[in-house]
Amino acid sequence: xxxxxxxxxxxxxxxxxxxxxxxxxxxxxxxxxxxxxxxxxxxxxxxxxxxxxxxxxxxxxxxxxxxxxxxxxxxxxxxxxxxxxxxxxxxxxxxxxxxxxxxxxxx
Amino acid sequence: xxxxxxxxxxxxxxxxxxxxxxxxxxxxxxxxxxxxxxxxxxxxxxxxxxxxxxxxxxxxxxxxxxxxxxxxxxxxxxxxxxxxxxxxxxxxxxxxxxxxxxxxxxxxxxxxxxxxxxxxxxxxxxxxxxxxxxxxxxxxxxxxxxxxxxxxxxxxxxxxxxxxxxxxxxxxxxxxxxxxxxxxxxxxxxxxxxxxxxxxxxxxxxxxxxxxxxxxxxxxxxxxxxxxxxxxxxxxxxxxxxxxxxxxxxxxxxxxxxxxxxxxxxxxxxxxxxxxxxxxxxxxxxxxxxxxxxxxxxxxxxxxxxxxxxxxxxxxxxxxxxxxxxxxxxxxxxxxxxxxxxxxxxxxxxxxxxxxxxxxxxxxxxxxxxxxxxxxxxxxxxxxxxxxxxxxxxxxxxxxxxxxxxxxxxxxxxxxxxxxxxxxxxxxxxxxxxxxxxxxxxxxxxxxxxxxxxxxxxxxxxxxxxxxxxxxxxxxxxxxxxxxxxxxxxxxxxxxx
Numbered sequence: 001x002x003x004x005x006x007x008x009x010x011x012x013x014x015x016x017x018x019x020x021x022x023x024x025x026x027x028x029x030x031x032x033x034x035x036x037x038x039x040x041x042x043x044x045x046x047x048x049x050x051x052x053x054x055x056x057x058x059x060x061x062x063x064x065x066x067x068x069x070x071x072x073x074x075x076x077x078x079x080x081x082x083x084x085x086x087x088x089x090x091x092x093x094x095x096x097x098x099x100x101x102x103x104x105x106x107x
Numbered sequence: 108x109x110x111x112x113x114x115x116x117x118x119x120x121x122x123x124x125x126x127x128x129x130x131x132x133x134x135x136x137x138x139x140x141x142x143x144x145x146x147x148x149x150x151x152x153x154x155x156x157x158x159x160x161x162x163x164x165x166x167x168x169x170x171x172x173x174x175x176x177x178x179x180x181x182x183x184x185x186x187x188x189x190x191x192x193x194x195x196x197x198x199x200x201x202x203x204x205x206x207x208x209x210x211x212x213x214x215x216x217x218x219x220x221x222x223x224x225x226x227x228x229x230x231x232x233x234x235x236x237x238x239x240x241x242x243x244x245x246x247x248x249x250x251x252x253x254x255x256x257x258x259x260x261x262x263x264x265x266x267x268x269x270x271x272x273x274x275x276x277x278x279x280x281x282x283x284x285x286x287x288x289x290x291x292x293x294x295x296x297x298x299x300x301x302x303x304x305x306x307x308x309x310x311x312x313x314x315x316x317x318x319x320x321x322x323x324x325x326x327x328x329x330x331x332x333x334x335x336x337x338x339x340x341x342x343x344x345x346x347x348x349x350x351x352x353x354x355x356x357x358x359x360x361x362x363x364x365x366x367x368x369x370x371x372x373x374x375x376x377x378x379x380x381x382x383x384x385x386x387x388x389x390x391x392x393x394x395x396x397x398x399x400x401x402x403x404x405x406x407x408x409x410x411x412x413x414x415x416x417x418x419x420x421x422x423x424x425x426x427x428x429x430x431x432x433x434x435x436x437x438x439x440x441x442x443x444x445x446x447x448x449x450x451x452x453x454x455x456x457x458x459x460x461x462x463x464x465x466x467x468x469x470x471x472x473x474x475x476x477x478x479x480x481x482x483x484x485x486x487x488x489x490x491x492x493x494x495x496x497x498x499x500x501x502x503x504x505x506x507x508x509x510x511x512x513x514x515x516x517x518x519x520x521x522x523x524x525x526x527x528x529x530x531x532x533x534x535x536x537x538x539x540x541x542x543x544x545x546x547x548x549x550x551x552x553x554x555x556x557x558x559x560x561x562x563x564x565x566x567x568x569x570x571x572x573x574x575x576x577x578x579x580x581x582x583x584x585x586x587x588x589x590x591x592x593x594x595x596x597x598x599x600x601x602x603x604x
Contacts, residue, residue, distance in 0.1 A: 023398055025197050029199070033553030062190060062403030068411035072167030074132045079153030086149060086386035095148040096247065099199040 012040040114364030120288040123323035126276045130173045131309045136272035137164030148265035156270035158203030170272035172237045173308040173577040175420050178215020181234045184488050188411045191404040199264050200243040210401040213238035222298045225451035232295050233279040244269040293353035305425040324359040339373040343387050346380045354378045357445045374391030384388045429524050439468035453490050476502050495524050515588050517541045543590050553598045556581040567603045
């Protein structure tokens with residue numbers, strides 16, 4: 001789980017951004033890291049201000065509606081045809097989405 | 108590599124098993140796409156399971172129900188309130204860039220299930236959790252030597268499987284079995300398969316990937332005593348047959364022991380099992396890869412099963428495997444040993460279905476445990492994966508019972524069925540395997556044999572009945588085995604006494 005941001009101090013370090021970029025496979029330059037770290041900090045700190053009004057007794061919300069158990073019946077509904085599904089793909093081979101190789105990982 | 112015996116001499120193995128079960132629902136977990144196995148690539152997809160913008164997931168109620176029933180059958184507590192979470196990772200098998208799973212709020216937790224080993228011993232396996240998630244798409248790696256990603260130029264992805272409901276069942280570390288760990292691992296997966304089949308929640312076909320097992324293995328030095336912490340574990344992925352579960356655990360125990368004895372250390376990592384060579388090879392290192400940034404799924408509302416619903420589902424649970432075995436043993440008149448062998452061979456369902464198709468319990472048991480087990484071993488496949496159905500076995504036994512084929516011919520009929528030549532009836536017709544029951548033809552063959560062996564015939568006439576065996580053999584040979592030996596004996600004796 002990500003660290004809970006503190007309300008004081010820069011919450012996103014340059015190393016954090018580099019790590020996140022690595023996870024997201026975004027190749028950032030040194031200059032971009034310098035540029036993004038403080039910007040992301042500002043965003044996280046702004047959101048973290050909610051903590052100032054929400055005390056310990058207020059549980060975190062994951063959904064705005066107070067409802068539970070919204071289910072659908074197990075019924076097949078028509079989806080897209082393979083042609084439709086693949087229409088916007090940059091590259092298609094053998095009726096499959098063709099993606100660049102992923103280095104250093106196995107499926 | 109050092110031997111298993113040597114590995115066990117120095118180390119105590121501890122295992123943990125994660126089993127993924129694809130639920131047998133008609134539609135996917137969060138959308139109405141079909142889940143049929145083997146459909147044309149990308150023909151069972153929609154904006155939701157393709158992660159297209161603006162699409163929203165809605166839970167499949169039947170899948171949630173199945174997950175709760177699995178939890179109950181494993182003796183778990185059912186969460187009164189739980190949520191899904193996003194497991195974020197960037198790999199093209201999930202087009203959304205995350206997998207919808209459960210993180211710290213599994214639907215079922217803290218259970219236990221009793222597994223019976225081949226020798227009749229019972230081992231209690233504690234269940235950590237059973238949680239709901241969705242399956243991922245299937246990647247085909249192109250350009251590499253073995254279809255693996257290593258050396259591949261690019262990958263082709265089929266999203267038919269993406270979004271199919273899964274339940275992941277995770278055991279607590281299994282510490283007790285010690286040297287029996289590989290056998291316990293196999294027996295546990297076989298037990299789960301039986302349980303899930305009885306629940307009717309999945310077709311549990313390991314060869315089609317609807318039941319997949321990841322095996323965690325770690326070793327502790329014998330010298331360290333029972334209170335020492337667990338050693339560093341490896342997780343061997345996608346071990347997809349019962350036989351492989353046992354082999355992979357055994358291999359991993361030997362590999363780690365050798366490494367440790369040589370003064371090395373085990374790396375915390377994912378490993379891949381290679382069925383053909385029987386070894387595991389390193390995959391990704393866990394330390395760098397496991398940072399999934401889980402957070403609660405904002406597009407789904409929580410699941411809060413009411414006690415009434417859970418109680419109702421509890422009523423729908425099938426008879427527990429132990430009780431079922433006891434009932435079937437009594438019904439079939441099997442001894443404890445016969446029953447244990449049947450279960451151990453993975454033949455309980457097969458025998459049950461064969462009996463349901465009309466065969467006697469003892470004949471069904473004999474086919475599956477003797478002839479068919481031998482062939483499965485020779486082929487290196489599971490009994491259930493042989494290309495012969497319980498219906499066909501019952502039909503074959505019917506041919507034997509009806510005197511239309513003898514035991515030897517029945518085995519030839521089985522050859523034909525296994526070779527895909529159709530039903531037993533069909534094979535008998537096509538191969539001309541039926542016994543000669545026409546007394547005229549039999550008598551002619553008997554007379555011929557008597558004429559060919561006058562000295563033997565004379566002995567029989569003198570009362571040496573035992574000598575008739577040579578004549579029966581000659582008749583059988585003449586009829587290429589296609590006769591009922593007992594009937595031939597009758598005719599021979601009729602002629603000579």
